[in-house]
Amino acid sequence: MTSKSTMREVASKAGVSIATVSRVINSPDEVPTETVERVRAAMRYLNYRPNINGRRLKMAQTRSVGVLVPTMANPVFATSVQGIEQAAHEDGLTVLLTSSNYDPQRELGAVSTLLNNRVDGLILTLANADDNPVIDLLKAENIPFVLLFNQPARKDVASISVDNARSAYDMTQAMIAQGHRSLAMVAGRFESSDRSKQRFEGFGKALSDAGLGAARLCQVGFGETELFTPLKSFLTGPDAVTGLVCSTDMLAIAAMSACREHGLSVPGDVSVGGIDGIAVGGLISPKLCSAVQPTQEMGQQALAFLRGLIRGQTNPQSLILPHQLSTGESIGPARHPSSPRL
Amino acid sequence: MTSKSTMREVASKAGVSIATVSRVINSPDEVPTETVERVRAAMRYLNYRPNINGRRLKMAQTRSVGVLVPTMANPVFATSVQGIEQAAHEDGLTVLLTSSNYDPQRELGAVSTLLNNRVDGLILTLANADDNPVIDLLKAENIPFVLLFNQPARKDVASISVDNARSAYDMTQAMIAQGHRSLAMVAGRFESSDRSKQRFEGFGKALSDAGLGAARLCQVGFGETELFTPLKSFLTGPDAVTGLVCSTDMLAIAAMSACREHGLSVPGDVSVGGIDGIAVGGLISPKLCSAVQPTQEMGQQALAFLRGLIRGQTNPQSLILPHQLSTGESIGPARHPSSPRL
DNA sequence: ACTGACATTGTAAACGTTTCAAATGTTCAT
């Protein structure tokens, strides 16, 4: 019995027309209880399962939403997807998931697939939220969408994020307050992440506001966890830094690992700060100091925004959530200049 | 221009019939180049996008697969989903994602939603792979599916996993080899995870094979990261253990944190081992010793199996992958009995 | 010129729903 039964069969089994069966499914209150029961019985008997594709073809809506994230391998996105899925479930929506692997080239294809599936709307984390063909496409086709984590300059797109520059600024300032004067940022490639770029700008601003020199940058590929070599010139030699501000928590954790590989202790020799607030950061030693954002709630909120847009709400809302510096142990006072390392 | 255009419009624009348009889409080689070009031009002009729901209604297949995991918040599942998504993308399949939040009650509903969507097949991580109504349902309706991480007793369902009991056995043995005699397992609730139960059995067997006493168990809720209180009686007092075997890496990381909160060092005072091999385990200090499974590849492989089943392959394959104990620093020699803690 | 083979295109019937308009049946005040 491969669940092949159709509305027509249910109808004839129950001795009614397919219109009545449809009504039993969609608005049972408009049908007398006796009939409802008879039809329901026939459904059970035949193991009936409505063919959602028939319905979708007929109706305008599909009751599904598309999600695009850079990767599931970073808990910050995985957690947000968890939030999206949860909210979607409560709303009876189906989630179609795709990932771009941080490759801007793949974004358009992924979104196109989603659109072919006729999703009612999209939640996206894009490499670059400004001047992105994906956004142009969605605007042109008038498909509701919400950006998540992206913090676009333009005000005509819905988005949920923290203030990226500000979070990096605050983290950097916290380090400066601990006496750090020689800092560098470890950041994911700017082409892959506008957050990365915005955070670097915040980093630079904090430095210049404090009258410190040019912002040093160690740009690494996403998904990269081996930072021993990339960080070598930052951690050793005459230009060694005393603190690393990292554009994500994953990078921060990888950076802490690299520090240890270089024989440096955190925060004794080097302070390390991250941004994102992934859960595991609070469990490790030293506890990662991070600019925390409520990732899962942001996912839920994104879905709530999207629902509004799908329902026809016209002006896209943007929400910039406050981040919060966690009390981490990975940041400490700077080594005193008079006690040079090594 | 809200992408409303249909095949019929394209056809009339190009001066052909809809059958020809369909042919241009599905088998361009059977259509003369000149016609193909004319139709393609019309498509571009009208911004045509095939309505996949029309197609799905007509065809048997939907070219979509459903995925059910306990949660995205645990990297082990997130990574597997990443693998699934990647393989699906290469195959031009769409992924429908749901999660159960470790609640067996929700599994049936989630799968039902997926089936309503007429997915061609499913990849599932269930709370309990034996005697599960979800499996009965899928068997009854003859829907292809592959279990991921579950290691079912019955041989008529496809599955991909490691040998759960064995991985715990090996981990435990490694601890015993380091002189540990007083061990406990930290495990997620058995009702939520058959892996947890199987791993506990492996733990118990290793103990009894070594002639050590009864297996002690600290069962905790999934998603729980605060293990200070649950572990109190295991880490302090006369019955304090020298090693904790954890049923997952996430629990292991949380357990290490709890040890530190209790003022104990890892592995100095307590050794901690995990199972799963999540990436972050290799970055923290001390590096987590784990029974590693190739999570992402397992996701890809699951999709490959599923594809086979969808294509009509009749006998479901099961794959039990070898795990590998990582060289972690979280396990060390047992404290010598003559140097009691505190 | 006629035939058959072949290339190209078109016609029309599904697929399983939803829903509008119309039909049927029932009740009740007159």
Next chain:
DNA sequence: ATGAACATTTGAAACGTTTACAATGTCAGT
């Protein structure tokens, strides 16, 4: 009895595809 008002049900036309089958046009061989 009649008809208005209402409750219940039905018939039939979409929705946008795919595809079997038929139709048309072309051309080589006779």
